[in-house]
Amino acid sequence: MSEFSRWGMTMRTPAGPVDLVPLYRRLDGDMEVRVVDDERDAAVLALTHIEVPITQITRVLHMAHRDVLGILEQHGMEPVYVPELFAWTGVAQTSSKQRRTKRLAERIEVDGRPFHPHAPHGTELGYTEFGCHCHECRPAHAAKLRADRDKKRMAVAA
Ligand SMILES: [Zn+2]
Numbered sequence: 001m002s003e004f005s006r007w008g009m010t011m012r013t014p015a016g017p018v019d020l021v022p023l024y025r026r027l028d029g030d031m032e033v034r035v036v037d038d039e040r041d042a043a044v045l046a047l048t049h050i051e052v053p054i055t056q057i058t059r060v061l062h063m064a065h066r067d068v069l070g071i072l073e074q075h076g077m078e079p080v081y082v083p084e085l086f087a088w089t090g091v092a093q094t095s096s097k098q099r100r101t102k103r104l105a106e107r108i109e110v111d112g113r114p115f116h117p118h119a120p121h122g123t124e125l126g127y128t129e130f131g132c133h134c135h136e137c138r139p140a141h142a143a144k145l146r147a148d149r150d151k152k153r154m155a156v157a158a
Contacts (some may be wrong), residue, residue, distance in 0.1 A: 004049045011046040014075050018042035026060045027052065027117060028110045028134045035061060044071045051118050054079035080118075104131045 003014045009021050018039045023046065025033040035043055040061060047057050057079075058065050072079055107114040107130070119130035119137065126132045127141035 004046070011042075011049070013042045013045040013049065015041035015045050015071075018046045020046065023047060023060060024108065024110055024115065024117065027056065027121075028115055029121075029136060041071050041074075044068055045075055045077060048072060048077055048080055051080050053081055053118065055081075056118075100129055100131075103129060107131055110134065 003012075005012045006020075009019060010017050011020055016039070019036070022033040022035050023043055026035065040063070043061055044057060044063075047060070048054070052060075054065065054068055057063070057068050061068070069079060103116060103119075107116045109115065113133045114131055115134050116126070116130040116132035119126035119132035119134075121132065121134060122136035122140050124140050124144040126134075126137040127144075130137075
């Protein structure tokens with residue numbers, strides 16, 4: 001039985017309810033959005049519950065790694081660690097289509113653009129495999145296209 005439940009953009013956690021909107025916005029890089037201090041523990045639990053890696057949680061909530069771990073421990077939860085980038089690629093290669101479909105379905109809309117809460121932001125993979133078009137994934141994808149174009153041009157010139 002899960003102690004987590006969600007209605008709209010609020011998530012109920014064992015440490016109380018938390019508004020997900022500011023958390024998603026901060027995940028998307030908008031650090032101007034305030035997270036209510038009283039909701040900090042609940043935010044740690046909610047983000048971990050939706051599989052946001054601990055490295056992103058410390059950044060989003062401006063917290064020390066050990067403090068995040070402490071809150072998780074209090075509630076008997078394990079932190080999520082990001083697999084290395086090659087691991088994501090490996091996953092993408094094995095059952096790419098189904099996983100991608102599932103990931104695309106997990107996206108939410110932030111500022112009118114599709115956003116994936118646990119994509120490896122700022123990477124080509126975030127854009128193509130997770131369909132995340134956040135302010136970090138879009139430039140990564142544009143850079144990749146540009147690099148491909150340059151490579152092609154150099155090959156033609158050679
Ligand atoms: Zn992204």
